[in-house]
Amino acid sequence: MISADNVEQSLRQLALESSCNGNGFDSEDSKILKWNLPLRELYKMACSFYKEKSGKAIHLSYEDNLKLVAFTQQAAHGPLDVAKTPQLGMFDVIGKDRRIAWQHLGTITKLQAMEGFIDLLDRLCPLFKPYVEAIKKDREEKIRQAQLEEARRREQQEKEKETLAELKRMEDERNREEMQRRQLQDALNQQTYHQFKDYAEKQFPGNPEQQAVLIRQLQNEHYHQYMQQLQAQVSSNYSQMRASGESESELNGSGFEYPAGQHQDQTISAKENSQLEYKEQCDSDEESGEYAVISPANMWTKSDIKLFKQEVTSGKGDGVIRVCHGDTITVRVPTHEGGSCLFWEFATDNYDIGFGVYFEWGKPSTTEVSVHISESDEDEDTLEDDDVVCAEDLECGVQQQKQYNSSSSSSVNRNPISIIVPIYRRECQTEVYAGSHSYPGEGTYLLKFDNSYSLWRSKTLYYKVFYTR
CATH class of the missing domain: 2.60.120.680 (GOLD domain)
Structure with a gap:
């Protein structure tokens, strides 16, 4: 059995140190100890380490164990109240020693008891600090990975938004081009309809269905050949402008967009359009x-x-x-x-x-x-x-x-x-x-x-x- 005086002296010294280290801060939110961790969180780590490693990775003396147990009792229940504690058996020597050690802590607060337990464990066991630092590093790595994942998720969302916007822009562009193409083809069909209708009536007299098929085919051929001629004209004008030193921006502004009203400005009749479509100079x-x-x-x-x-x-x-x-x-x-x-x-x-x-x-x-x-x-x-x-x-x-x-x-x-x-x-x-x-x-x-x-x-x-x- 250890000397009660030695335990009492050690506990009073630890309690005094804990009281001094606490600097009068009893608020849980303001208690930040070494390694930049909250007091209660660090205390839980210390208790887990003590329970897992005691007798395995660390071997403490009976006196040191009494001191640590006394701090845990004070942190859990506060100062010892003899009237409220059950009586111990006559042969419960360890229980009596623990209760004496707990009583010698006096009236220190629960937070001071937690801090005393952490300081004592840190002094008695050199492995405790690396243990805490490893947990802290792992936690920081998880936080960093979570932040990276969140950044990647946001980046992916931004890319998806950009892709959707680009697809919508391309779809709008295709719709606009298709609308322009239909307007142009409708204008050409109106110019040549009567001529193609007369021609179809001669080819299939008394057969409206075959006439309609032939008219549609002639109109499609007319449109494709018109676009070929138009493309050749644009290419020729572009080559002439490059040869004369004019810039491409001047070409883009020279009127090659063919609005619907442009066909009214052309002096080519329906018959002349047909000749341009089906006749080539030998x-x-x-x-x-x-x-x-x-x-x-x-x-x-x-x-x-x-x-x-x-x-x-x-x-x-x-x-x-x-x-x-x-x-x-x-x-x-x-x-x-x-x-x-x-x-x-x-x-x-x-x-x-x-x-x-x-x-x-x-x-x-x-x-x-x-x-x-x-x-x-x-x-x-x-x-x-x-x-x-x-x-x-x-x-x-x-x-x-x-x-x-x-x-x-x-x-x-x-x-x-x-x-x-x-x-x-x-x-x-x-x-x-x-x-x-x-x-x-x-x-x-x-x-x-x-x-x-x-x-x-x-x-x-x-x-x-x-x-x-």
Whole structure:
């Protein structure tokens, strides 16, 4: 058994130190001890450490344990009240020692008892401070991670807002462009409706449904060719401005936005619009001018595509061709001395294909129909300098543009070529596309089936060509 006087002296000294260290602050909120932690929180850490490590990582003397237990009793219940405490047994020596140690703490407050327990444990056990610092560091790391996570979450929200705003802006832009396109197409349709209606009545007399289909097809062709001419005009003006040293900003302000009222300022009549759409100036020598203007072709569609494919496959037509991706098929059809008009019909399986008709002037060297397969860039020397064919590739989402140039050395001696029907995509997988054209003179028709815009898909082509007197 330890000396009661020694315990009493030690506890009074610790109580005095705790009272002095407390500096008179009994408020729980204002008690901040070492390691910058609140008193009650640090006390809980100290009690947990003492219970977990006592007898394992730390080995204290009986006297030191009495002192620590006395501080915990004082912190939990306040000063000892002998009248309210139960009596101890005669042989409960440890209980009597603990109660004596608790009684010797006197009237120090609960907060001072907590502080005394922490100070004593810190002096007796060097591992307590690293234990507290580790918990504090882990807590700070969790707080830092939470702050980083919150910052990332806010950043993600900002990015999502920006993405939604950009998508909305793009959607508004697409809607605006679509509205402008419809306004422009409606204006063009109003200009050419009566002319196309008269033409459709001559082609399908007494058949309003076929007339409506043909009018719609002619209006679509009119719009696409008008946009091609418009694009070529803008490109030409842009090149001229760059050559003359004018800035691009001046080009943007020069009036190429085509409002609806602009068409009223143009002096081109509906008939002249049709001529711009379907007629191309023949390639001729500038001095002689021996070639005439080519008349427009007639184009229409037929719905019996299944029967047409069966006829061609069974040998009642010209044939079936596999048009590989990236290739262009050119069917060369010479004019026949006994004919006056060329007819053509074609369709495909599953996907559309580009189609156009050209005329090569000059006496044909043969009367046989021939088929030529080439890649898109091999045909660049077959058209005039200013002939541009555009195709919007719906399969890969890219708008391609092929510029044909006949100024190279390999095309110096070629016969002049005129455009009858410009190349653009036809929905020939749903219906048969047909057309005819009156001979403008001696030469060779070039029926071009263009699959150069497709990066992956090959097309199966069914076609027929024939002439009439």
